[in-house]
Amino acid sequence: MNALRSRRFIMLGLAPAVVIYALFVFVPVVWSAYYGFFNWSGIGESKYIGLDNYVEIWHDSVFWRALKNNVIFVLASVFGQIPLALMLAVILHKSNPLQRFLRSAVFLPMVLSTVVIGMIWQYIYHPQIGILNFLLDALGLESWKLQWLSDDKIAIFSLVPPLLWSFVGLYLIIFISALQNIPGEIHDAAKIDGASGIRKLVSISLPMIWGTVQVAIILCISGSLKSFDLVYIMTKGGPAHATELLATYMYNSTFTTYRYGFGSAISTTIVLISLLLIGTSQWATSRKKKES
Amino acid sequence: MRTPGNTSGHPVRRFRSGIVWTLLTVYGILTLYPFYWLVISAFKTNEEFYSKPFGLPGKWNVENFSNAWESSKLGTAFGNSLIVSVGSLILTLFIAALASFILSRFQFRWKGLIMTFFVVGMLIPIHSTLVPLFILMKQMSLLNTYWALILPYTAFALPTAIFVLTAYLTSIPRDIEEAAFIDGTGLWGLFTRIMLPMSVPALSTVTILSFLHAWNDFSFALVFINKTGLKTLPLAIANFADGYQTDYGLTLAAMTLSVIPTIILYLVFQEQVMKGMTAGAVKG
Numbered sequence: 001m002n003a004l005r006s007r008r009f010i011m012l013g014l015a016p017a018v019v020i021y022a023l024f025v026f027v028p029v030v031w032s033a034y035y036g037f038f039n040w041s042g043i044g045e046s047k048y049i050g051l052d053n054y055v056e057i058w059h060d061s062v063f064w065r066a067l068k069n070n071v072i073f074v075l076a077s078v079f080g081q082i083p084l085a086l087m088l089a090v091i092l093h094k095s096n097p098l099q100r101f102l103r104s105a106v107f108l109p110m111v112l113s114t115v116v117i118g119m120i121w122q123y124i125y126h127p128q129i130g131i132l133n134f135l136l137d138a139l140g141l142e143s144w145k146l147q148w149l150s151d152d153k154i155a156i157f158s159l160v161p162p163l164l165w166s167f168v169g170l171y172l173i174i175f176i177s178a179l180q181n182i183p184g185e186i187h188d189a190a191k192i193d194g195a196s197g198i199r200k201l202v203s204i205s206l207p208m209i210w211g212t213v214q215v216a217i218i219l220c221i222s223g224s225l226k227s228f229d230l231v232y233i234m235t236k237g238g239p240a241h242a243t244e245l246l247a248t249y250m251y252n253s254t255f256t257t258y259r260y261g262f263g264s265a266i267s268t269t270i271v272l273i274s275l276l277l278i279g280t281s282q283w284a285t286s287r288k289k290k291e292s
Numbered sequence: 293m294r295t296p297g298n299t300s301g302h303p304v305r306r307f308r309s310g311i312v313w314t315l316l317t318v319y320g321i322l323t324l325y326p327f328y329w330l331v332i333s334a335f336k337t338n339e340e341f342y343s344k345p346f347g348l349p350g351k352w353n354v355e356n357f358s359n360a361w362e363s364s365k366l367g368t369a370f371g372n373s374l375i376v377s378v379g380s381l382i383l384t385l386f387i388a389a390l391a392s393f394i395l396s397r398f399q400f401r402w403k404g405l406i407m408t409f410f411v412v413g414m415l416i417p418i419h420s421t422l423v424p425l426f427i428l429m430k431q432m433s434l435l436n437t438y439w440a441l442i443l444p445y446t447a448f449a450l451p452t453a454i455f456v457l458t459a460y461l462t463s464i465p466r467d468i469e470e471a472a473f474i475d476g477t478g479l480w481g482l483f484t485r486i487m488l489p490m491s492v493p494a495l496s497t498v499t500i501l502s503f504l505h506a507w508n509d510f511s512f513a514l515v516f517i518n519k520t521g522l523k524t525l526p527l528a529i530a531n532f533a534d535g536y537q538t539d540y541g542l543t544l545a546a547m548t549l550s551v552i553p554t555i556i557l558y559l560v561f562q563e564q565v566m567k568g569m570t571a572g573a574v575k576g
Contacts, residue, residue: 009479010394014406017391017450020383024447025413028424035424042427091316098313102320104562108327110569111558113508115526116547119533120326123333129540131329134345165323170569177570218415226417229510233530247419254423255515267420274417 029271036265041258053265063266066237066244067273069156073224073245074277076160078217081168086213088168089175090201103176107169114166118233121162125149149235152242159243162230167223171216178212179205214285218278225274246270330551334544341540356545363536364546368521369528370553376438376524377506380445384453384502385495387446392457393483397469407458413451422515429516440516441524445509449502456501456571460494461487497568500561507554525550 036053040046057063088106092099109117124132125148133145148158182205190200206213228247231237237244237252244252246266254263333341334356336349344350361367395407425444426435434440464487472482488495513527523531529550533543558565 028421031424113526129341
């Protein structure tokens with residue numbers, strides 16, 4: 001095989017992947033940072049305004065509200081989904097029929113479109129026809145009935161159960177496959193040493209799959225920062241920005257109020273925050289590992 | 293051996309595992325309840341939403357489904373979803389397989405850099421590209437065409453696809469390609485006749501992940517498509533719900549119809565889907 005021909009093959013073979021990926025993923029991210037310096041309505045002239053958009057973001061109460069809501073989502077996912085999925089994985093990682101059935105049940109929402117998930121939950125929370133309020137009635141808990149999605153104090157928390165419901169399956173499967181990869185001898189050795197149950201989980205299984213847990217945490221963070229569909233479908237960020245997320249705020253700024261520059265600046269901020277959070281979590285989880 | 297499912301042994305232990313399994317069964321039922329509710333409610337009349345929120349419909353209104361199918365133009369939406377999902381799937385599989393073949397079997401400068409370049413893509417929040425992509429598409433006159441979805445779906449599927457395929461191809465022993473070269477197979481032949489058939493398990497993982505992602509996507513379709521005839525399934529369902537807000541049975545029938553294909557696919561390829569999700573976990 002001559003070197004020149006294989007060089008040409010390498011370049012031609014990589015070109016389509018690199019070009020499509022660069023054009024539709026990489027360049028837009030860089031462009032977004034650039035557009036962030038302009039005041040532009042999408043049509044007509046754009047005007048260079050330096051850091052004004054970023055300064056505005058810094059002083060914008062809606063932005064901080066959106067960021068806070070995003071942080072609520074991140075915390076709910078990391079401290080809700082990960083422990084729940086770990087617990088379920090420990091119980092369900094063998095393969096009897098009931099275990100297989102439960103695994104499939106927990107995983108099923110993963111194959112649905114977020115649009116459908118959002119709509120199902122919108123109906124569950126519906127003040128008149130929603131089964132949640134019917135259920136509370138039936139249990140004699142009328143006073144607990146709420147306007148789940150239109151009360152600005154609780155709306156953001158109402159969005160957490162659908163979030164957990166739809167993604168727990170993913171982490172469950174990841175943890176199960178990690179647990180199944182632990183060599184059998186380690187369990188045998190633990191048994192001889194008399195470790196079992198919770199003890200075995202904490203001192204053997206958990207440290208052994210810690211790398212996977214770290215990956216799951218990163219996924220959780222970047223996944224929660226990507227949340228858009230669910231909130232867009234269920235509340236559109238309302239009432240009065242109570243459920244606004246960074247992504248919905250970006251969407252509304254750009255495509256509802258036609259502030260392309262400002263929307264781009266928010267996009268860039270989302271990328272930066274996401275990298276920052278992932279970096280921090282990496283640092284925190286790897287430090288924890290060293291300590292233990 | 294003590295496993296949670298093992299009911300033999302000490303009575304206290306048996307009691308404890310009984311509780312665990314009861315709780316789990318309840319959890320499983322709770323998880324499935326929204327699906328059950330969706331399907332039975334799709335047969336109901338509006339009055340029954342108030343009178344029997346939990347019960348089965350008195351009369352099973354099958355016509356909800358035919359009415360929903362017609363008034364929501366679900367057929368067109370199915371077709372559009374199929375075109376963009378299959379289109380981006382074919383493109384992804386071919387492009388990613390070729391790139392992964394090269395990244396896993398050749399040594400060259402920039403290789404590490406190119407790998408990093410792709411892996412970083414798995415962490416980029418998709419929505420942060422919406423605004424610039426919208427502008428790019430507008431300039432390329434791609435808005436309101438199938439390409440406006442096929443190309444970004446492909447681009448966003450590439451990192452995971454390359455990640456999964458490269459890992460798999462790296463594990464294929466070197467002897468095989470040496471044997472192929474001795475038999476006079478060229479690079480292209482090695483790729484199409486040997487590597488592709490050998491990586492079918494990894495390719496099916498990528499197929500499932502990319503297909504589900506494209507089929508279920510909402511945000512790209514929302515921004516890049518506003519022509520009714522080009523709307524994909526999630527977009528059509530969301531629009532339909534906005535228009536028929538108070539006709540509950542009809543809306544739920546449309547939703548049920550839209551989830552049937554993925555649920556059937558899931559039930560058939562369950563093991564593969566789960567494996568695929570694990571392999572592609574880094575995508576999130």
